[in-house]
Amino acid sequence: MSALIPAIVMAGSRPGPDPLLSGTGVSTKALLPIAGTPMLVHVVRALRAAPGVGPITVLAQNSTELAAEPGLAGLADLHFADSGQGISASLAAALPEGDAPVLVTTADNVLLTPAMIAEFLAGAEDSDVAVAMVERRVLLARYPESKRTWLKFRGGWWSGANLFRLRGRRVLPLLDFWGRIERDRKKGLKIIAAFGPWLLMGALLRLFTIHQGIARAGLRFGLKAKVVPMSEGEACIDADKPADIVLIEKIMAAHRQ
Numbered sequence: 001m002s003a004l005i006p007a008i009v010m011a012g013s014r015p016g017p018d019p020l021l022s023g024t025g026v027s028t029k030a031l032l033p034i035a036g037t038p039m040l041v042h043v044v045r046a047l048r049a050a051p052g053v054g055p056i057t058v059l060a061q062n063s064t065e066l067a068a069e070p071g072l073a074g075l076a077d078l079h080f081a082d083s084g085q086g087i088s089a090s091l092a093a094a095l096p097e098g099d100a101p102v103l104v105t106t107a108d109n110v111l112l113t114p115a116m117i118a119e120f121l122a123g124a125e126d127s128d129v130a131v132a133m134v135e136r137r138v139l140l141a142r143y144p145e146s147k148r149t150w151l152k153f154r155g156g157w158w159s160g161a162n163l164f165r166l167r168g169r170r171v172l173p174l175l176d177f178w179g180r181i182e183r184d185r186k187k188g189l190k191i192i193a194a195f196g197p198w199l200l201m202g203a204l205l206r207l208f209t210i211h212q213g214i215a216r217a218g219l220r221f222g223l224k225a226k227v228v229p230m231s232e233g234e235a236c237i238d239a240d241k242p243a244d245i246v247l248i249e250k251i252m253a254a255h256r257q
Contacts, residue, residue: 004054011107030107041071099168123228132163139233
């Protein structure tokens with residue numbers, strides 16, 4: 001039987017005021033209730049229910065506040081750690097020694113399910129870096145009202161699903177690079193251009209698929225990188241905007257029926 005994979009949940013706050021928190025009385029996004037339950041609780045419960053997931057570490061600037069959340073009480077093998085400045089630096093500091101894989105997600109990935117986790121981990125095998133993504137047609141077939149940031153490649157437009165599998169500390173050079181460009185994370189072409197003119201030109205002219213593009217980007221760091229296409233459109237619907245929360249609560253209500 002395969003070893004359980006440890007998981008890291010990025011639950012920190014970005015600099016500046018968060019419009020989602022305005023008038024709510026909630027101090028940090030990870031504790032904002034969706035369908036009556038804090039975002040972070042939804043995510044941690046999904047991870048804990050996934051058979052392939054081992055210890056879970058929650059990273060945030062003030063992890064003590066998150067650890068006091070009653071909805072997380074009693075969950076086994078759940079740990080909290082204070083993060084630093086920036087996603088990439090915080091993640092780099094939290095990676096275990098060696099090159100054993102780790103699963104990474106975010107506290108606003110509230111529609112995450114054990115089935116999604118299993119699908120992703122199965123597709124991520126034999127990689128140094130794996131990224132979960134949803135193709136545009138998959139999402140819009142179910143949720144045409146959802147607004148996402150799309151990366152446009154030959155054969156499809158893709159949006160990230162906030163699930164990553166990293167082979168331990170061998171990915172540190174990639175995280176260091178990401179730390180220099182993460183401010184542009186919502187600007188698809190800027191991200192692509194940062195990997196070099198060859199990747200930008202190929203994307204603009206649709207010369208290769210996203211699978212080929214990610215693989216080539218990984219080679220820049222000596223890493224085997226791959227995209228894992230997710231079969232459920234919900235996988236890329238995270239809670240970034242008020243409209244996202246409305247849609248997420250609608251989806252959750254439909255699932256309860």
